């Protein structure tokens with residue numbers, strides 16, 4: 189499955205991994221739940237060992253200076269340590285939860301102000317209708333399904349997702365670099381996510 | 393509240409990636425607070441984004457000493473008392489009335505006490521402070537449209553998000569009611585009209601000035617000041 193995914197890998201290519209992402213996810217998710225429930229230092233040490241080196245490499249790759257990258261890494265892992273009880277394995281995979289924290293730390297740092305976000309504690313917040321057991325089952329495989337769905341995207345759509353999420357470029361920067369109108373970038377994004385949704389639904 | 397008009401995927405993606413203008417991000421976050429469907433899309437995009445982290449290999453040289461020191465430093469920090477903290481933060485929040493918090497954070501007064509400024513008969517506005525400071529061509533404002541009033545025809549040189557807070561309006565695209573968001577880019581010319589006997593109050597976030605057409609509109613533009 190990883191080979192089908194080659195458009196989004198860094199130029200060095202994929203090194204031989206012994207664990208599949210799913211197996212790794214399982215351990216990470218269990219550790220994060222344990223940390224949230226008991227404050228286990230062992231669980232946190234395992235999460236740290238798994239995530240810190242990869243987060244650091246991810247932070248450094250787009251020109252964030254070494255000291256800025258360390259600050260983002262430190263703040264991210266501190267939030268993981270303090271907020272693990274907020275992790276809900278039904279709602280996202282463990283690495284997505286940690287990655288989202290890292291992205292927010294980085295965004296807030298660049299903007300010098302927190303990005304506005306919905307707050308589930310807000311009395312005006314409207315929660316989702318309670319899920320059926322069946323939907324819960326589907327959710328747990330989303331990460332694998334999404335990975336698979338992305339492999340069917342045409343190269344020009346995958347390219348734009350990679351430029352957005354891996355190279356962290358704005359739509360305007362992408363349009364300029366590819367020499368296409370902004371509207372084309374937007375419509376490719378809409379097509380890509382439409383296709384990912386349709387593929388995931390087909391596989392469920 | 394049944395939401396029929398949602399945020400386009402390209403806008404959501406820019407929000408998730410942190411490249412969306414701060415003014416537009418306020419409108420997005422406010423809609424997300426009331427729209428489980430768009431929150432699902434955000435969750436999906438976050439999964440997509442995190443695949444790229446999974447594909448990132450650690451640096452070839454390891455940072456064992458640095459890591460060991462950082463691990464010790466973090467674990468020396470007390471973990472927060474979860475339930476209490478949550479309760480305190482929700483009580484300490486601003487008085488929000490019926491406006492979701494992402495917007496309430498930028499509202500100096502509650503929605504029912506807004507000191508509206510009249511622009512032209514039937515249309516008043518209230519500029520909100522800009523998240524992250526002033527930015528050229530970027531604005532966040534509330535607009536109140538009296539029943540039957542038509543907004544002059546205009547298009548956008550940048551992006552505009554309109555979130556309906558009260559009442560409704562109708563335009564070439566469809567009918568927009570409370571909770572609906574119109575995600576328009578520069579290709580669309582439209583002329584919304586408040587279509588019930590109630591004032592239509594909406595949040596308008598722009599990045600890039602509006603372009604009005606017609607003499608009346610050109611008169612209006614300097615007044616709105618965008």
Ligand SMILES: [Zn+2]
Nearest residue numbers: 398399427430
């Ligand atoms: Zn929505």
